[in-house]
Amino acid sequence: xxxxxxxxxxxxxxxxxxxxxxxxxxxxxxxxxxxxxxxxxxxxxxxxxxxxxxxxxxxxxxxxxxxxxxxxxxxxxxxxxxxxxxxxxxxxxxxxxxxxxxxxxxxxxxxxxxxxxxxxxxxxxxxxxxxxxxxxxxxxxxxxxxxxxxxxxxxxxxxxxxxxxxxxxxxxxxxxxxxxxxxxxxxxxxxxxxxxxxxxxxxxxxxxxxxxxxxxxxxxxxxxxxxxxxxxxxxxxxxxxxxxxxxxxxxx
Amino acid sequence: xxxxxxxxxxxxxxxxxxxxxxxxxxxxxxxxxxxxxxxxxxxxxxxxxxxxxxxxxxxxxxxxxxxxxxxxxxxxxxxxxxxxxxxxxxxxxxxxxxxxxxxxxxxxxxxxxxxxxxxxxxxxxxxxxxxxxxxxxxxxxxxxxxxxxxxxxxxxxxxxxxxxxxxxxxxxxxxxxxxxxxxxxxxxxxxxxxxxxxxxxxxxxxxxxxxxxxxxxxxxxxxxxxxxxxxxxxxxxxxxxxxxxxxxxxxxxxxxxxxxxxxxxxxxxxxxxxxxxxxxxxxxxxxxxxxxxxxxxxxxxxxxxxxxxxxxxxxxxxxxxxxxxxxxxxxxxxxxxxxxxxxxxxxxxxxxxxxxxxxxxxxxxxxxxxxxxxxxxxxxxxxxxxxxxxxxxxxxxxxxxxxxxxxxxxxxxxxxxxxxxxxxxxx
Ligand SMILES: Nc1ncnc2c1ncn2[C@@H]1O[C@H](COP(=O)(O)OP(=O)(O)OP(=O)(O)O)[C@@H](O)[C@H]1O
Ligand SMILES: [Mg+2]
Numbered sequence: 163x164x165x166x167x168x169x170x171x172x173x174x175x176x177x178x179x180x181x182x183x184x185x186x187x188x189x190x191x192x193x194x195x196x197x198x199x200x201x202x203x204x205x206x207x208x209x210x211x212x213x214x215x216x217x218x219x220x221x222x223x224x225x226x227x228x229x230x231x232x233x234x235x236x237x238x239x240x241x242x243x244x245x246x247x248x249x250x251x252x253x254x255x256x257x258x259x260x261x262x263x264x265x266x267x268x269x270x271x272x273x274x275x276x277x278x279x280x281x282x283x284x285x286x287x288x289x290x291x292x293x294x295x296x297x298x299x300x301x302x303x304x305x306x307x308x309x310x311x312x313x314x315x316x317x318x319x320x321x322x323x324x325x326x327x328x329x330x331x332x333x334x335x336x337x338x339x340x341x342x343x344x345x346x347x348x349x350x351x352x353x354x355x356x357x358x359x360x361x362x363x364x365x366x367x368x369x370x371x372x373x374x375x376x377x378x379x380x381x382x383x384x385x386x387x388x389x390x391x392x393x394x395x396x397x398x399x400x401x402x403x404x405x406x407x408x409x410x411x412x413x414x
Numbered sequence: 415x416x417x418x419x420x421x422x423x424x425x426x427x428x429x430x431x432x433x434x435x436x437x438x439x440x441x442x443x444x445x446x447x448x449x450x451x452x453x454x455x456x457x458x459x460x461x462x463x464x465x466x467x468x469x470x471x472x473x474x475x476x477x478x479x480x481x482x483x484x485x486x487x488x489x490x491x492x493x494x495x496x497x498x499x500x501x502x503x504x505x506x507x508x509x510x511x512x513x514x515x516x517x518x519x520x521x522x523x524x525x526x527x528x529x530x531x532x533x534x535x536x537x538x539x540x541x542x543x544x545x546x547x548x549x550x551x552x553x554x555x556x557x558x559x560x561x562x563x564x565x566x567x568x569x570x571x572x573x574x575x576x577x578x579x580x581x582x583x584x585x586x587x588x589x590x591x592x593x594x595x596x597x598x599x600x601x602x603x604x605x606x607x608x609x610x611x612x613x614x615x616x617x618x619x620x621x622x623x624x625x626x627x628x629x630x631x632x633x634x635x636x637x638x639x640x641x642x643x644x645x646x647x648x649x650x651x652x653x654x655x656x657x658x659x660x661x662x663x664x665x666x667x668x669x670x671x672x673x674x675x676x677x678x679x680x681x682x683x684x685x686x687x688x689x690x691x692x693x694x695x696x697x698x699x700x701x702x703x704x705x706x707x708x709x710x711x712x713x714x715x716x717x718x719x720x721x722x723x724x725x726x727x728x729x730x731x732x733x734x735x736x737x738x739x740x741x742x743x744x745x746x747x748x749x750x751x752x753x754x755x756x757x758x759x760x761x762x763x764x765x766x767x768x769x770x771x772x773x774x775x776x777x778x779x780x781x782x783x784x785x786x787x788x789x790x791x792x793x794x795x796x797x798x799x800x801x802x803x804x805x806x807x808x809x810x811x812x813x814x815x816x817x818x819x820x821x822x823x824x825x826x827x828x829x830x831x832x833x834x835x836x837x838x839x840x841x
Binding site for chain 2: 215217236237238241247249252253254255256257258262266267268269271274275276279282283299300301305306
């Protein structure tokens with residue numbers, strides 16, 4: 163049972179000024195599996211993800227990628243390793259169109275100039291795999307899209323690349339029923355392709371539907387990392403709300 | 415694993431197969447016009463206000479000054495009047511695109527021009543050394559501003575206001591109180607005061623029209639062949655026709671003899687015009703076709719998103735200030751060429767406000783993320799027309815200030831209103 167985790171973090175500490183947001187957090191995600199990261203509002207999920215993605219620098223801790231210790235100083239370095247993140251706040255440029263956002267920071271080029279044709283074609287095929295009935299043209303500006311459509315664009319941006327780890331921070335928060343199912347389907351498909359997928363969600367049905375493992379956070383601490391098949395709905399809810407459930411979680 | 419997906423999965427996947435097919439529809443003229451109308455309603459006015467403004471100003475001044483305003487001499491004068499404003503505004507477009515402002519661009523242009531004049535007159539340097547030094551000085555100023563803004567994160571408003579004062583001090587020290595430095599170098603003076611041979615003007619105009627049409631058609635052809643999003647061919651052709659007509663029409667007017675006396679001949683396109691044309695092409699290319707340009711828009715639209723996408727936001731911020739001040743130097747050189755001298759007050763006063771006004775009237779947003787290089791040209795023409803027309807009418811200075819102030823305010827409020835409209839319609 164010695165599969166190397168794609169992501170393996172230990173003892174992560176992070177504070178903003180005098181407020182400590184992550185205390186001694188451990189977290190692993192395995193290739194070919196969906197790891198659900200759960201926790202109440204403000205538990206520190208987004209902060210942990212930002213540390214993984216090189217957006218925040220953490221204060222202390224150990225970060226291993228595919229078994230190798232790495233230092234990630236910027237978002238670009240995380241991307242280079244093959245880590246893609248769908249941010250909770252989406253991080254799209256409203257003044258740019260869908261294609262431009264999908265390729266932001268890694269535009270296709272032919273010589274000096276941008277290769278718009280190739281980018282538009284790739285954007286189309288990725289988005290058509292994500293079922294967005296109402297999106298219309300891929301040359302629309304983000305400003306003209308609905309919240310759910312924006313979320314779809316953000317997800318498309320993360321799955322467009324040949325990556326190893328995909329982290330989705332509440333990807334379905336603004337999505338309709340069909341689109342949510344579609345996203346869960348995509349999440350599953352990514353894991354089946356051998357990627358390590360991390361899904362942050364407050365919806366227990368979704369979590370139990372797609373995840374192989376569950377990592378529960380409580381007030382900036384990682385209280386349990388368990389296999390989904392080993393726990394019940396109730397136990398996970400208890401872990402989220404009180405940090406402990408029977409044998410699991412924080413010692414009292 | 416318990417799943418409640420399968421039910422939804424079927425429909426979702428079915429959707430996926432047929433999905434973006436809808437977008438492969440041919441865009442015909444009707445749908446394109448409708449799209450454009452919807453964009454206008456949503457507050458994306460583009461160059462429309464500038465063009466309407468320019469047309470109404472032409473009608474107004476022709477009506478008020480029927481003999482002089484549309485005379486070929488005045489049109490040529492107007493075109494050189496617009497040159498420095500346009501170049502300065504083009505530099506500001508870059509700065510405005512990332513959501514910053516450079517209040518020192520005007521006086522930076524003055525300082526660089528003063529440096530050039532000093533090198534020519536007192537240093538005895540050839541024109542190219544003087545010009546390169548002036549541009550280099552501009553770039554250094556821009557680097558300093560950019561560094562303070564991008565690294566220390568001092569608001570650009572404050573940094574450039576400090577430079578606005580400081581650079582005037584340096585100009586004053588360089589030229590001396592109340593002084594002016596004459597500029598007599600053949601090449602420099604020729605920029606704004608001499609004209610190209612008629613045949614060269616026509617050749618360039620035709621070459622530009624043909625080149626523009628060819629690029630537009632090639633692009634359309636490429637997009638169409640691969641079923642990508644493209645404008646209807648009719649609109650592409652109309653667009654090319656309009657551009658060609660404007661180019662050739664302007665060349666025709668400027669090629670007429672405009673000398674006051676029949677003994678001498680004065681005709682042709684001023685040399686500064688193709689210079690602005692070149693800058694326009696280069697800047698349009700950088701902003702629209704390179705990833706550097708794309709990143710400028712991204713930083714202006716959402717700097718944090720740009721950072722997370724791996725864009726070096728600091729580098730982009732510094733470089734737009736470098737471009738802004740570099741173009742300001744060129745603008746200063748043209749202003750010096752037009753006046754044959756550089757005064758202590760060069761680039762001070764309302765120079766900067768004219769240029770900001772030009773960029774905003776042309777359609778560049780003060781809030782960042784929206785704008786094009788061509789905005790500087792349209793807006794520069796509007797501002798120059800106002801300046802020129804008021805000059806012909808012999809308007810008192812105080813009125814000119816008032817009118818220009820009102821125009822700037824109008825443009826800015828249009829920008830703000832359009833932005834509000836966009837965010838109302840957007841979600
Ligand atoms: N930039 C910051 N500066 C200061 N405090 C921060 C910052 N970002 C997050 N925090 C704090 O860190 C804590 C954890 O926030 P985080 O966004 O990680 O929560 P979360 O688990 O993602 O919650 P949610 O489910 O609401 O998204 C919160 O108490 C928040 O106030
Ligand atoms: Mg969060």
